[in-house]
Amino acid sequence: MAPCSAHSAQFRAPRAPVSIARPALGRAAVHRAAGVARRPLTTRPRGPVERGQPSSTAATAPAQTALDTPAAQAADAPFSYERTWWAVHDLASIDPDRPNALELLGKKLVLWRDGEGKWRCNEDMCPHRLAPLSEGRTVDGQLECSYHGWRFNSGGRCVRIPQSVDAKAEATACASSRSCVRSYPVREQSGIIWVWAHPGSPDEAESSPLPIPLGLQQLVASGKRIRWFRRVLPYSWDVLLENVVDPAHLPHSHHKLTPMLTRDKSGPMPFASVQQQRQHASNGADHSAASGSSSGSSSSSSSGSSSGSGADGGGAEAPDYAPPGMPPVGAFAFPSALSASGVVAFTPPALVAYEYALPGSAKLWTWIYAAPAGPGRSIVLTTTGNTRPSVTPGMLAKALLTAPKTLPPLLMNYYIQNIPMWRSHLLSNKLFDQDSVFLAQQDALLQRKGRQSWTSDYYLPIQSDLLVTATRRWIDSKAGGGPAYAEGAEPMGPTPSTEQIQDRWSQHTRHCKACRDAMAAMAVKAARARGAAAALFAALCALLGTYGAPGLLAGGAPALLAAAAAAGAAVALAVARRAAATVQAFKHVPFSHADNE
Known part of the structure; x- marks a missing residue:
């Protein structure tokens, strides 16, 4: 019997991945390379800064990132988009009782759960007549194609062909490597389904670590509930990354999304390289030690970073916002309305992290994973977490009795940690709606002019664009300028309409069991x-017909019944309208920045 793995080579061999340089940065190498100047960004001449006129928004000094070090520039370790773990779905919202379609690097895949409760990933194409397996079923722990009923086990081997004339013919057909469906390695961790995008390297996949930040690992280990939001977005992976590494847009693009995000809270946003901060702190400590001073010295440090230097915080330990052993190519400290001490970092190829210092030495994180679905399409998964203890009813009762002033923030935290998943997803949908109208057009322009045209078309004079630059430079210099999509990948279409850009049903709800169930409810x-409103209105009409308006106005029991019927009908109509509006919110909610005053 030929193994299923032979099927990949004999029948539908995948295109060889494009190998390009990837930064291999040890913290010691980054530390030794501290102080290397940042490579200049080529921009076209325009604007007052280029003409020699002063500008208050111009970045006063270039900031170093891990990409600038000799270790990074000389690294020749290959980066393969296929030989990478990608975060593709969250375990809490994916439907375990049916196959789920997935696009990754232009490949059409299907996610499904087998009889052992493990998630599997296969090519979304039945080897019989190429029908999509995502339109099939899961039966007895196996994946069944709904076209002719062929079934496949967890390893992708065909185990059932109903049309075979006898058992021997079925066994012969199932033994052929051509009856197999290609399988991809899958892992489940931190509430995420991870897919290794190369089908022929399971051992390499098994030995490769998942890019899970230290802080997220700690929250999961502590038993805190982690809620992810997932959406398939109508613009490319590089544009998504560029958007989420930019904190400066938040008070403008997301005006009034939360009380902390309003246009009047926008202002100067200096960026300070975490690497340089650590270097300065280390130099200050060395100077103090050399002069015999053990007190009174000052140092600058960023929120959440471990001791040492480098874009990842350096030292022997990773910062909480980054995965151990995977240094970011850029990490910058910045102030915001939420916290005077924040950090934003990009760890290639997919992780963007925000860390905020909160009162009482607490930390708040936002983690964002970006995956390339296909040309003009990307997948985002995002969550937030903090180190504050979970609020319990007992804590609320104690605060009410002993410290009433602490009750409001505790109530807010209690509400946030217990808000239904579907309601938090509606808020996240609004956030991405607010950005999408910009990003879809930006993506179309980059596609038309070339993905590297940003070097001449972008004007980046402000410090808060430094991580945008570092991210773009990594994509261009280390990641081939963008993903190598599968042969035959669905091409990027024309710029979608606003309604298509903000289509919550296609991009999120249809893929989220929690939101589909809430929508149905x-x-x-x-x-x-x-x-109920119709029945109460009918009762009111019956009372009017029986007693007439004068009789009801005279008071008594009939009048009370009529008043109750009228009030009940009004309440029922209000409930119906609100529920109908919520149903619509799962599909599409028009949004215009001009109307968001």
């Missing part, structure tokens, strides 16, 4: 409320 609630 809200539809039932709306229908029942409308029915």
Whole structure:
């Protein structure tokens, strides 16, 4: 019997991955290379700064990133988009009872859960007549194609062909490598389904670590609930990365999304390289030690970074916002309305992290994973977490009795940690709606002019664009300028309409079991409320017909019944309208920045 792995080579061999240089940065190498000047960014002449006029927004000094070090520039370790773990779905919202379609690097894949409760990933194409397996079913722990009923086990081997004339013919057909469906390695960790995008390297996949930040590992180990939000976005992976490494856009693009995000809170946003901060702190400590001073020295440090230097915080330990052993190519400290001490970092190829210092030595994180779905399409997974203890009803009761002033923030934290997943997803959908109208057009322009045209078309005079620059430079110099999509990948289409850009149903709800279930429940609630309103209105009409308006106005029991019927009908109509609006919110909510005053 030919193994299923032979099927990959004999029948549908994948295109060889493009290998390009990848930064191999040890912390010691980064530390030794501290102080190397940043390579200049080529920009076209325009604007007052180029004409020699002063500008208050111009970056006063270039900041060093890990990409600038000799170790990074000389690194020749290959980077393969296929030989990488990608975060593709979250375990809490994916439907375990049906196959789930997935696009990754232009490959059409299917995620499904087998009889042992493990998630599997296969090519979304039945070897019989190329029908999509994502339109099939899971039966007895196996994946069944709904076209002719062929079934496949967890390893991708065909185990059932109903049309075979007898058992021997079926066994012969199933033994052929051509009856197999290609499989991809899968791991489940930190609430995420990870897919290794190369089907022929399971041992390499098994030995490769997942890019999970230290802080996230600590939260999971402590038992804190981690809630992810996932959406398939109508713009490319590089544009998504560029957007999420930029904290300066938050108070403008996301005006009034939360009380902390308003345009009036926008202002100067200096960026300080975490690497340089650590170097200065280390130099200050060395100077103090050399002069015999053990007190009174000052040092500058960023939130959440371990001791040492380098873009990853350096030293023997990783910063909490980054995965151990995977240094960011850029990490910058910046102030915001949320915290005067924040850090934003990009760890290639997919992780963007925000860390904020909170009162009482607490930390708040936002982690964002970006995966290339296909040309003009990307996958985002994002979550937040903090080191504050979870609020319990007992803590609320104690605060009420002993410290009433601490009750409001505790109530807010209690609400946030217990908010239904679908409600938090609606808020996240609004956040991405607010950015998408910009990013889809930007993506179309980059596609038309060339992905590297940013070097001449972008004007980047402000410090808060430093991580945008570092991210773009990594993509161009270390990652081939962008993903090598699978042969035959669906091409990037024309710029979508605003309605298509903000299509929550196609991009999120249809892939999220929690939101689909909530949407169905809200539809039932709306229908029942409308029915109740109709019944109460009919009762009111019956009372009017029986007693007439004068009789009801005279008071008494009939008048009370009429008032109750009228009030009940009004409440039921309000409930129906609210539930119907929530149903619509899972599909599409028009948004215009001009109207967001």
